[in-house]
Amino acid sequence: MKLIDNKHSRMLANAMDTYSLRTKALASNIANIDTPGYRRLEVSFEEEMSRALQGATGKNMDEVHGKVATSSQKKELEDEMMELADTQIRTQIVTKELRHHFTMLRSAIIGRPQG
Amino acid sequence: MENRLFSVFRTSGNALAVQRRQIELSSENIANAQTTRIEGQKGPYKIKRLVQEGPRQVESFGRLMERNSLEMNTTHESHRSSNQVNNRGESVNRDLSPRATVVEQEKIRWEYDPTHPDSNENGMVAYPDVDMVEEMTNILSANRLYEANLTVIEAEKQNIRQALSI
Numbered sequence: 103m104k105l106i107d108n109k110h111s112r113m114l115a116n117a118m119d120t121y122s123l124r125t126k127a128l129a130s131n132i133a134n135i136d137t138p139g140y141r142r143l144e145v146s147f148e149e150e151m152s153r154a155l156q157g158a159t160g161k162n163m164d165e166v167h168g169k170v171a172t173s174s175q176k177k178e179l180e181d182e183m184m185e186l187a188d189t190q191i192r193t194q195i196v197t198k199e200l201r202h203h204f205t206m207l208r209s210a211i212i213g214r215p216q217g
Numbered sequence: 218m219e220n221r222l223f224s225v226f227r228t229s230g231n232a233l234a235v236q237r238r239q240i241e242l243s244s245e246n247i248a249n250a251q252t253t254r255i256e257g258q259k260g261p262y263k264i265k266r267l268v269q270e271g272p273r274q275v276e277s278f279g280r281l282m283e284r285n286s287l288e289m290n291t292t293h294e295s296h297r298s299s300n301q302v303n304n305r306g307e308s309v310n311r312d313l314s315p316r317a318t319v320v321e322q323e324k325i326r327w328e329y330d331p332t333h334p335d336s337n338e339n340g341m342v343a344y345p346d347v348d349m350v351e352e353m354t355n356i357l358s359a360n361r362l363y364e365a366n367l368t369v370i371e372a373e374k375q376n377i378r379q380a381l382s383i
Contacts, residue, residue: 118380125376129225129369130272130313133232135362137315140271179365190372197379204383 105207113164114200120147120168121193127170128186135179141172224313225373229366231314236366238317239267239359243352250347253335262345263321270316 127143134140147168154161242265252262324346331340 122376125369125373126225126228126313129228129366129373132362132365132369133228133235133313134269134271134315135365136358137269137271140315179362183365183368186369186372190375193376194379197383201383 109162109164111200111203113166114196114203116164116167117147117196118193118200120145121189121196123168123170124189125186125193128182128189131177132179132182132186135182141174142177144171144173145169146171226370227312228314229369229373231312231316232366233363235267235269235315235317236359236363238319240356240363242267242319243355243359246345246347247349247352249345250349251344253333253342253344260323261325261343263323264345264347266320266322267317268320270318272313272315 124145124147127145131142134142145168147166150159150161150169151163151166153159154163154166246264249262255262326344326346327341328344329340330336330342333342336342
């Protein structure tokens with residue numbers, strides 16, 4: 103059994119990759135908010151993740167990755183800012199979870215909880 | 218800054234520069250609303266407009282970004298995200314920031330003032346046709362966009378700080 107690089111941590115790492123990619127896409131969308139002809143970038147992840155959770159895709163949850171696509175849909179600056187805030191919270195959740203994962207490993211190695 | 222970690226900073230940083238340039242140009246236009254002559258140039262002051270251009274290679278850039286977002290030179294295969302389709306070290310433009318160029322507009326507003334030294338034979342003086350309302354709203358919107366980009370930079374900083382504490 104893999105302890106450090108297991109499915110759980112790989113899934114969290116994928117999520118972190120996705121959110122950092124999404125931050126990048128949002129930075130580009132906000133920087134180009136009044137650039138004529140610009141097509142906004144979107145990163146999809148959650149939908150495929152929930153389908154993988156239901157077992158509909160035949161993929162494991164740690165095999166789901168974020169995907170970038172351009173969209174011709176026009177969005178307001180407020181929407182982008184909301185999504186940025188949302189992405190930031192998600193990043194925090196995932197990093198906290200990953201930290202928790204390693205803390206648990208550490209306490210298993212040491213044999214007593216970390217102070 | 219080619220480092221992927223800082224590409225958000227580059228994108229937003231360049232956008233900050235563009236918005237600042239917009240404010241500079243608007244203030245220049247307002248300051249020169251009554252300028253009737255410029256040395257070495259015919260006619261009154263020319264209104265300056267900022268024209269924004271999107272990032273280069275707009276068509277394929279979602280894919281480009283996907284391909285380059287998580288580029289590492291040497292790493293264990295399983296540490297690579299599938300975002301990274303290949304790793305051939307192709308030289309591509311990774312800049313997602315807008316670029317701006319300044320365009321001069323010759324819009325003239327005529328005013329009757331025969332005593333003015335720059336008046337023509339009909340006693341008309343050419344002034345640049347600066348639209349004050351437009352310039353003021355340009356400044357305001359550039360100001361807000363500047364703030365929005367600052368928020369993005371702040372968010373990315375916090376993300377990096379969080380990631381360092383794993």
